[in-house]
Amino acid sequence: MFADFFIKRPVFSSVCALIILLLGAISIPTLPTARLPEIAPPQVQVTTTYVGASAEIVEDTVTTVLERQINGVEGMKYMESASSNDGQSTIIATFDPSRNKDIAAVDVQNRVSIATPQLPEQVRQIGVTVNKQSNNILLALGLYSENDEYDSIFLSNYADLYIVDALKRINGVSEARIFGERRYAMRLWLDPNKLASRNLTAQDVVDALQEQNLQVGAGQIGQPPTVDGQEFQLDLRAIGRLTEVSEFDDMVI
Incomplete structure (x- = not known):
């Protein structure tokens, strides 16, 4: 009986259907729709490089030092690390899904800052990078x-x-x-026998490169304050970094 009423009055049925459709469309934005929770746990990755060091040295002097400070940071579930023979150190800290990834990254960065003075000088010069990212x-x-x-x-x-x-x-x-x-x-290959005969090491070569291969500003001539009658101000240009093989051949070690 109820259905017959609408079947015999198609226009009225169409109007009712349109009203119901409009009411539904209007109410959609206000519905308390539940959102899916975060499934993948947030991860913070810490990376740095110790150039020229073996995996064992990187593990002892870099990775372990960072792990000791990062361990126990608030909300961390577990931590994994890797040290490679190319000097790369990677630490991945995985946090509870309820943990805010931005706050987690800040907490890890603070722990890394505490450990930085204990790292080798070369690692400190390169820097330690902290990123909010997955290793996948x-x-x-x-x-x-x-x-x-x-x-x-x-x-x-x-x-x-x-x-x-x-x-x-x-x-x-x-x-x-x-x-x-x-x-x-510019890649330099060293002869270990010749270095040993002159009581030199690879670090001595690196130090010489850093001292003699510099980019510096030479300054200016006639920069204020000047004496009366000074009319020109000249920029000085100095030879910068070495670019040719012959220039590296002439380096003094």
Whole structure:
């Protein structure tokens, strides 16, 4: 009987249906819809590099020092670390899902700051990086030259200059890295026998490079305050970093 009333009055039924539809559309934004909770626990990654050190040395002098300070930070569930023979130290701290990832990163950064004075000088110069990110790879992109005009070094530097920074600016992207990264550089191969015969070490060569391969500002001539009659102000330019193989050959160690 109830259905017959609406069947015999199609116009009235259509109006009622439209009213119900409009009321539903209006009430949707005000409904107490429950949101799905965070399933993946937040992770904070700590990375640094000890150039020239073996995995054992990195573990003893860098990774262990950082782990001791990071351990016990509020809300942390567990921590994992890795030290590699290329001098890389990586620590991943996993927190409870209820923990705010921004606050967790700040807490880890504070612990890292406490441990920094205990790290080797070379590590402190490079710095320790703290990022809110998962160690899992979300997407991998391949960069190549169709006609083999550009080599891997050029492509790696192109990606570093024009692609990586653009990817990092995308909302939700924490880190973008170049696998197999290669940079334009002057590489020096040392003869250990000749170094030993002159009572030198690899660190002596590094110290000489840092002292003689500098980029400095030479200053100005005629910069105020000056004497009366001074009309010109000249910028001085000095030879900067070494760029040729012959210049490195002439270095004094």
